[in-house]
Amino acid sequence: MNRITAASWGDLAVLSVLSLVAVAGYETSFGDADFLLAAVGGLLVGTGAALAGTLLRVGVLPTVLLAIAAYFVFGTPFTMPAQGLFVVVPTLDSLTGLAFGAVYGWADILTIGTPIEAPYYIAAVPYVATWLVSLVCSLLVLRWLPRRGSVLRASVLLLGPIVLYISGILLGTDETFLAAVRGIAFAVIALVWLARRRSKIVESERGSDTRSLVRKTGGVAVVVAGAIVVGAAAGLAWSPAAGDRFVLRDHVTPPFDAREFPSPLAGFRHYTKDLAEESLFTATGLEPGDVIRLASMDSYTGRLWTVASPEEAADGGYAIVGETLPQPPLADLGSSRDVEIDVMSYDDVWMPMVRYGQTLRLLDKGSNERAGDLRYNPDNGTAVLTSGLSKGAKYEFSAEVQNEPDTDALLDVPIANLAMPPVDDVPDVVAAKAEEYAGDAATAIEQIRGIEQGLKSNGFLSHGLASDSVASRAGHGADRLIELFTRSQMVGDEEQYAAAMALMVRQLGYPSRVVMGFAPEIPQGAGSVEVLGADVTAWVEVPFEGVGWVSFRPTPDEVDVPQEQTPKPKSEPQPQVRQPPRSDSVDDELLSTVEIDDTEEDDPDRPFQIPVWVWFAAGSVLIPLLIVFVPMIIVAIAKARRRNRRRLDRPDRSSAGAWDELVDRYAELGFEPPALGSRLQVAAALERQSAEQGLADSARSLTPLAIAVDRDVFAGEDVSGVVDHRWTEADATAAAVSAAAGGFRRFVAKYRISKRGRSVKRASRGGRSSR
Known part of the structure; x- marks a missing residue:
């Protein structure tokens, strides 16, 4: 076996310390020190493989193959112990996660909301980063540096920790983690190490005496002290503010687009007609007055309200999250809830939530495999499970409820200045009614309350059921909203009134969005509440500075629509209202939702297919x-x-x-x-x-x-x-x-x-x- 010199052991120790200082920058993404276990594991495995190859006197290629094998054999306890057998023994899930994380974890880490806790293989990112850096640096220390131990060669070895340091910045967030301390420590350790190597080279070439040793030591001390002072001063003077830091996640559009799925509001009548008496799910932990949120829609196309695309979204959009959910940027939060949802006949991708979630955990069978399908938008407090919810699904979450002041408390509060996605093809009558209902109100809250009250007091409620006194057509496209305001009586349900009010508020120049959810009756002290299709509802939210999104409910309670007593003469000219052509593809009764079937039928004659993970x-x-x-x-x-x-x-x-x-x-x-x-x-x-x-x-x-x-x-x-x-x-x-x-x-x-x-x-x- 080859003998490893004391100098090589020292070099390995210095590079390992520098790598740990560098990888500490990942803390801003992971939010705690749990990732350090994976980082330390990568250092141990990579360095250990290089040492083993050197001691066994095998070539570089066998050493690399040995390191790859060690990466999979020893990676489970460091990165995903929950997937291992008895924590340390690799399983098919952990081996797949190690391979998948090394390839795709870098992209996931940029689109997952911080702190990063999912998918389960995400800890493979710091593990593979330190493993690769330590393997390359250790091979160079043991096989390349001893042949010609120049300062230039030693400087080349610093490239690995430097790249690791930069990756922690680029993959992190706008916040910093001990930036000054880590930067100065990295520079001091590197400078002292290089200076020490140079002094040894000079001593071996020219000999040494006490005076020269003192002089060299003093010179090194001066250089290091100067680096600390200059580095600290430069860091304080020129370090960018949090919002100005360049991080990749600010320049990467999340890959999830909620518009891949039908707008929930388009299927509103499906709940009131077809699922009115169906038990959709049960919720445990609710309190009287709680409303369940399903989806928040902030973009209008002229045919329907929908969720904005990632390119148009003013907020951060929907991102992959772990059990800990990111907090809303604008909210005055109050009391908390611990809620558990048991799905019965509900079948969709949108997850029923209560205001702003703090944590969320899937409980049903196969939840570990589906954890990576979870997406959450902290700005509107709604979540999506891309693989869908169906009967038997179960999850729990903790949430905090938004405090909503009354009208008097909001008189002097301005509307929050938020950029919103565009609204297109808004009928002129909607803008005219917005001006009419807002009247001469002086404040924003009074104008918006005026619109809310105008719709409630002048309209009538009808879901278009056979038991309703007046028919009410489904939909909330431009033609349906024109009909709402121009017929003799204003008739509709939450779908039309919420859609109309949100557009009316936008016409006044204020941000607004439509929220769809459920409002079941919740008795005091109720344990489990059964939510039916008839509990579906929709409302409007408007943001106020320092307060958050305040809800408005413009749907009238009156259901008895007055009948006209005397028909108008046929000869009387009727007022002409310009209406856009209606698409023949829109059903008069219901804009049905699109059924997405991701299941594959079992075919007994189908030949055996190799699973994707094997490929x-x-x-x-x-x-x-x-x-x-x-x-x-x-x-x-x-x-x-x-x-x-x-x-x-x-x-x-x-x-x-x-x-x-x-x-x-x-x-x-x-x-x-x-x-x-x-x-x-x-x-x-x-x-x-x-x-x-x-x-x-x-x-x-x-x-x-x-x-x-x-x-x-x-x-x-x-x-x-x-x-x-x-x-x-x-x-x-x-x-x-x-x-x-x-x-x-x-x-x-x-x-x-x-x-x-x-x-x-x-x-x-x-x-x-x-x-």
Whole structure:
């Protein structure tokens, strides 16, 4: 086994400390120190694999393969112990997570809301980062740095921790984690380490005495103190504010688009007609007056209210979250709730919630696999499970309820200045009614209350059921809202009134959104509340500065629509109201929701299919191997053709070819043979370079071989009997220098193909023909 020097152990320790200082920047994404376990694990596994390969005297490629195996074998307890058997034994889930996290975790970490707790494989990101950095740095410390321990080479080793440091910044948030302390500590450790190595080099070259040692120590101290002072001052003077920090998550659009799913408000009548008496789900932990939120819609297309696309959303949109949910940017929160939802006949992707969630955890079977399907928008307090909720689903969450002041308390409170997605094709009559109902009110809250009261007092409630006295058409497109305001009586339900009021508020220049949910009767002290389809409702929310989104409910309670007593004469001209053409595709009775069926029917005749995770695991291993081995194989084939071409030439040229092959082998190992010169001159140059690199013993046979080859080429004698011997000598010399050069240089040589020696070959041929 190879012996590892004390200096190498010290270098490994310094680089490990620097890596830990660097990876601490991930704290802003993960929110606590749990990720440090994965980071430390990566350091131990990567460094341990490099040490094992060195002690066992195996090449770089076997060491890398050993490190990959160790990555999977030892990664489970450091990253996902819950998926391991007895915490430490890898399982199929943990092995898949380690592979998946190493490839896709980098993208997930930018779109998951902080603090990051899901998906389960996300801890593989700091684990693979420190594993890779420690493996590369350790291999260089043990196999590359001892050959020429220059300060420049030591500086190259700092690139790994520096890249790790930068990744913590780019993958983090606007907040910092001990930025000044970590930056100064990193700089001081690196400077002291480099200065120490330089002093050792100088001492070995010139010797040392007490005075020079004191002088060097003082110089190092001055440099380090200066770096601390300058770094601290520069950090205080030029460090960016939290909002100005460049982090990748601010420039990455979350991949989830809620508009992939139908707008819940379009299926409002589906609940009031088809599911009115159906038990959708039960909720435990509610208090009287609580309203369950389903979805919040802030964009109007002229046909329906829907959730804005990620490109249009003014808030952060829906992002992957863990059990801890991000907090709303604008909310005055009050009392808390601990709620549990048991799904019965409800079947959709939108998760019933109560105001702003604090934590959320899936409880049903297969919840670990579906945790990555959870998306949450902290601005509006709504959640989506992309794989969908169906009968048997169960989850629990804690939430805090928004405090909503009365009208008098909001008289002097301005509307929050928020950018909202656009609303398109708003009918003129909606803007006119907004001005009419707002009247001469002086404050924003009075104007909005005026609109709310105008709709409640002038309208009538009808769900379009057979028991209703007046028919009410479903939908909330532009044509339906024109009909709402222009017919003799204003008739509709929560769908039309909430949609109309939100547009009317927008016409006054204020932000607004439509929220759909459920308002069941909740008795005092009720344990479990059954929510029916008839409990569906919709309302409007408007944001106030420092308060949050305040709710408004414009739907009237009056259901008895007065009947006209005397019909108007046919000859009386009717007022002409300009109406846009209605699409034939819109049903008069119901805008039905789109059923999304993600299930695949079982086909007994269907051939066996390999699971996706098998393809993924195989690709994760085969693709890196192909990247490593395919170029190596191509180069090896080219070298074999070169060798055969030289070996199978006529005897004198074959002897010269043995020398050319040897020179090329040297060049591929990193030596620099002269481009022009005799064989003796080339041999002298290679022997000198070998001595400088401590490989003199392996190059002793170069000069004798050069003399022998010159004799074969220029003597004019038959050399058929010695050609094989020349090739054997050349191969033995090449093997000796290759073994002495070390595994890293041998590995790099496999990717090199040298064309040196051609000038010597031409010279030898010229000498032969001149006779």
